[in-house]
Amino acid sequence: MTHRRLIVGNWKMNPQTADEAKKIARAARARASALAHASVVVCPPFPFLPACASRAAAPHYELGAQSVSVDASGAHTGQVGAAMLHSLGARYAIVGHSEERKAGDTDATVSKRLSMAVASGMTAILCVGEESRDESGSYFAALKAQIEGSLAGAAAADASHVVIAYEPVWAIGAKEAMLPDQVAEAVIFVKKAFSDLFGAEAGRSLKVLYGGSVNFRNAADIIRIGRADGLLVGRESVNIPGFAELLKAVDEA
Ligand code: PGA
Numbered sequence: 001m002t003h004r005r006l007i008v009g010n011w012k013m014n015p016q017t018a019d020e021a022k023k024i025a026r027a028a029r030a031r032a033s034a035l036a037h038a039s040v041v042v043c044p045p046f047p048f049l050p051a052c053a054s055r056a057a058a059p060h061y062e063l064g065a066q067s068v069s070v071d072a073s074g075a076h077t078g079q080v081g082a083a084m085l086h087s088l089g090a091r092y093a094i095v096g097h098s099e100e101r102k103a104g105d106t107d108a109t110v111s112k113r114l115s116m117a118v119a120s121g122m123t124a125i126l127c128v129g130e131e132s133r134d135e136s137g138s139y140f141a142a143l144k145a146q147i148e149g150s151l152a153g154a155a156a157a158d159a160s161h162v163v164i165a166y167e168p169v170w171a172i173g174a175k176e177a178m179l180p181d182q183v184a185e186a187v188i189f190v191k192k193a194f195s196d197l198f199g200a201e202a203g204r205s206l207k208v209l210y211g212g213s214v215n216f217r218n219a220a221d222i223i224r225i226g227r228a229d230g231l232l233v234g235r236e237s238v239n240i241p242g243f244a245e246l247l248k249a250v251d252e253a
Contacts, residue, residue, distance in 0.1 A: 005038040005223060005250055006163065006207055006230030008125060009237025010066060010094060011045065018051040025052035027240045031247045032061040038230075038250050041092045041125075042237075046080050049088040064092030064125065067100060070112040082120035093117035094232075096127045096150055098169045107149025115153045118161045125232070126150055127211070128190070129167040140189060147193045159202040163209060164190050165232040171212030173234065180218075183210045183226030216245035220253035 009028065015021055021044050032040040043064035044052045052063055069079035085093060095117060096110035105113075110126070117124040128146045130139035147164070154162065166186050171178045178186075187208045195203025210222050211232030222228055231250065236242045 003207070003229070004035075004060070005228075005253075006041065006209060007038050007247060007250060008041040008043060008064060008092070008094075008165070008209060008211075008230065008232045009243065010043050010097070010211070010232055010234050011048075011238050012066070012099070012234060013045060014238045018048055021045075021048035022051045024238055024240060024243075028237075028243060028247075029054055029058050029061045031244050033059045035060050035247060035251050038247060040247065043092070043094055046085070049085070049090060053089040062091045063089045064094060065090045065122075066094050066097070068093045068095065068113050068117050068120075068122075070109050070116065072116065082116040082122065086120045086122055091122055092125055092163075093122045094125045094127060094165075098127060098129060098167060098172060107146060107152070110150040111153040114150065114162070115158070118154070118158045123161045123163055125163045125165050125209070127165045127167050127232070129169050129172075129212070131169045133168070133170070143186075143189065144193050147190065148197065151194075151197060154198075156198050156202070159194070159198040160205060163207045163230075164194065165209040165211050166190050166228075167211035167232060169212075174213045177213040177215075177218050177222065178210070178226075180221045180225035183222055183228055186210075187227050187229075214246070216242050216249055219246045220249040223250055223253040 039060040041062045041064045065085040068082045095113040114124040191203045207229035209230040210228040214233045215236045
C-alpha cells in the first residue's frame with residue numbers, strides 16, 4: 001500500500017457538550033494510534049476543537065474544521081477564520097459540504113474557503129457530488145463543473161493540499177451508501193478531472209474519499225472494491241463503538 005487511508009469524521013452539529021466531545025475524540029484517538037493502514041481526522045463543531053485536541057502525541061490522529069470563513073479577519077460577525085482554526089490545532093478543513101451549499105455556498109465561495117484553508121497551512125477537504133442521478137449520465141458533467149468551479153482559485157502549488165470527498169447528495173443521511181462499483185467509477189472520474197486541471201502527477205497523488213451513509217458494515221467494500229482512498233463519515237463518526245468497528249474494518253480491508 002502506498003499511503004494510509006484517510007478516515008474523516010464529520011460530526012456536524014453533534015454532540016451537545018464538550019464533555020461528550022472529549023469522550024468521542026478520546027475513543028477515536030485510542031483507535032487511531034493502533035492503525036497500520038489508516039489515519040483519522042476528527043472534525044468537531046468549532047467550539048469543541050480544544051476539547052478534541054491531544055496534549056500528548058497522538059499517532060495517526062488529526063483535527064479538522066467543518067468549514068472556514070471566506071474572509072481572513074475583520075468585521076465578519078459570526079465567522080471563524082482559517083488562521084484561528086489552525087491556531088487551535090486544525091490541520092484539515094472541510095469546504096463545500098452539500099449542507100453548506102444548500103445554505104447558500106456556491107462554487108465561488110467554496111473556492112475562496114479552500115484558498116483560505118490552504119493559505120493557513122491546512123489541507124482542504126473539498127466536497128463535491130451530484131444532487132441526483134438519471135439514465136442520461138448528465139451528472140458527470142455537473143460533477144466536473146463543480147470540481148472546476150470549486151478549484152477555480154487554486155494554484156498548481158495548492159493541489160497537494162487538497163483532498164476531494166465525493167459525496168453524492170442523494171446518499172448522504174440515507175439508508176444505504178452508493179454501491180462500491182459506482183464509487184470506483186466516480187473515484188476515477190474525479191481523479192481524471194483533477195488531472196485535467198493540475199496535471200497527471202497531481203491526479204495520481206490526489207486522495208479521493210467517498211462519503212454518504214458509510215458505516216462499519218459497508219466501509220471495507222467501499223475501500224476495497226470502490227477503490228476510495230478514504231471515507232468521509234457523518235453519523236457513524238459520533239457513534240463510539242460503530243466508529244471503532246469502522247476503523248478496524250478499513251485497516252484490515
Ligand atoms: P452520513 O453523512 O455519513 O451521515 O450520511 C456524511 C456527510 O454528510 O459527510
